[in-house]
Amino acid sequence: MNIFETIGRSTLRTGAAIWDVMALFFKTLYWLFFAPFKGKFIGRRYIFEQMVFAGLQSVLIVFFVTFFIGIVLAMQGAYQLDKLGAVRFVASLISVSITREIGPVLIALVVAGRVGAAIAAELGTMKVTEQIEALDTMALNPIRFLVVPRFLALLLMLPALTVIGDVVGMFGGFVVGVFNLKISPNLYISTNFQFLVMKDVMTGLFKSFVFAMIIAMIACYHGLNTSGGAEGVGRSTTLSVVSSFILIILADAILTGIFYFSSV
Numbered sequence: 001m002n003i004f005e006t007i008g009r010s011t012l013r014t015g016a017a018i019w020d021v022m023a024l025f026f027k028t029l030y031w032l033f034f035a036p037f038k039g040k041f042i043g044r045r046y047i048f049e050q051m052v053f054a055g056l057q058s059v060l061i062v063f064f065v066t067f068f069i070g071i072v073l074a075m076q077g078a079y080q081l082d083k084l085g086a087v088r089f090v091a092s093l094i095s096v097s098i099t100r101e102i103g104p105v106l107i108a109l110v111v112a113g114r115v116g117a118a119i120a121a122e123l124g125t126m127k128v129t130e131q132i133e134a135l136d137t138m139a140l141n142p143i144r145f146l147v148v149p150r151f152l153a154l155l156l157m158l159p160a161l162t163v164i165g166d167v168v169g170m171f172g173g174f175v176v177g178v179f180n181l182k183i184s185p186n187l188y189i190s191t192n193f194q195f196l197v198m199k200d201v202m203t204g205l206f207k208s209f210v211f212a213m214i215i216a217m218i219a220c221y222h223g224l225n226t227s228g229g230a231e232g233v234g235r236s237t238t239l240s241v242v243s244s245f246i247l248i249i250l251a252d253a254i255l256t257g258i259f260y261f262s263s264v
Contacts, residue, residue: 021221024143025213028151028220031144047149054115054150055157059164061114062107066165069102070094070172078181088183091192094173096200103166104204105252108211111158112244116219119150120240123223124233132224142224151216158212159205166204203259210255211248218244 077090123146126132132142170192177183183191222240226232 017221020225021217024147024221024224025217027143028147028217031141031148032152047152050149050153051157053118054111054153055160058111058114058157058161061110062161062165063168065106065110066098066103066169067172069106070098070169070174071176073097073102073169074173074176074181078176087181088177088187088191090181091173091177091183091188092195095170095192095196098169099166099196099200099204101204101252101256103169104162104207104211105248107161107165108158108208108215108248109245111154111161111211112215112219112248113241115154116215116244117237117241119216119219120223120226121233121237123220124226124236127224127226128229128232147216147220147224150220151213154212154216155209158215159208162204162208166201203255207252207255210251214247214251215244218247 073094074090077093078087081087081090081093123132126146132146135142135145174185174188174192177188178185219240222236222243226236228235
């Protein structure tokens with residue numbers, strides 16, 4: 001097999017996968033908006049359980065990640081700003097960078113590694129044990145009862161986690177600024193919000209919505225297309241995490257470019 005055949009087959013497989021993910025996305029939207037009018041809707045308790053798993057149980061790891069990132073940013077930023085005699089502006093540096101960029105991306109990567117992998121493994125196990133085929137036999141649509149609750153949970157919980165992470169990250173910078181850099185608390189807080197505008201916060205939240213859709217769709221796609229027993233489940237879980245990571249970074253680059261050029 002020559003290199004052109006390899007490239008061609010890889011391109012065709014990638015194109016088919018993109019098409020399948022988009023088809024799954026539109027089917028999910030259909031069942032999300034039309035399910036209440038077609039028989040019994042998905043149980044609220046099941047959606048709440050998915051929200052607890054995706055959101056509440058991820059708070060602790062999000063707390064530690066963003067807190068220490070805030071500390072690192074404060075120390076690195078202070079090292080550079082001290083040369084310019086502008087150490088107090090480290091507060092603004094942290095608030096803007098975390099809300100616009102670092103917070104949404106890092107939290108999305110954490111959730112993709114924790115929640116996305118769990119979704120892919122769970123659905124993959126259901127697929128190889130023929131539980132999904134059992135749903136079809138009972139005339140229950142798998143997308144409606146398996147994908148939609150997870151999609152909705154991530155869509156609601158990832159922005160909430162992003163808000164929490166932004167606050168915790170700024171608090172980490174506050175700890176370094178007040179106790180290490182000897183900036184007065186009032187001055188640090190006022191400087192923290194001096195250059196932070198609502199657009200910065202909304203940009204990060206919009207990114208988190210997009211990242212939530214990416215994580216949910218990629219994890220559910222790989223889970224529903226699992227084959228090959230236990231080995232296949234592991235392979236689908238790995239592909240889900242790797243694909244989510246790549247697409248989150250790619251989407252972040254595209255969205256950052258859009259928001260940057262729209263403000264120029």
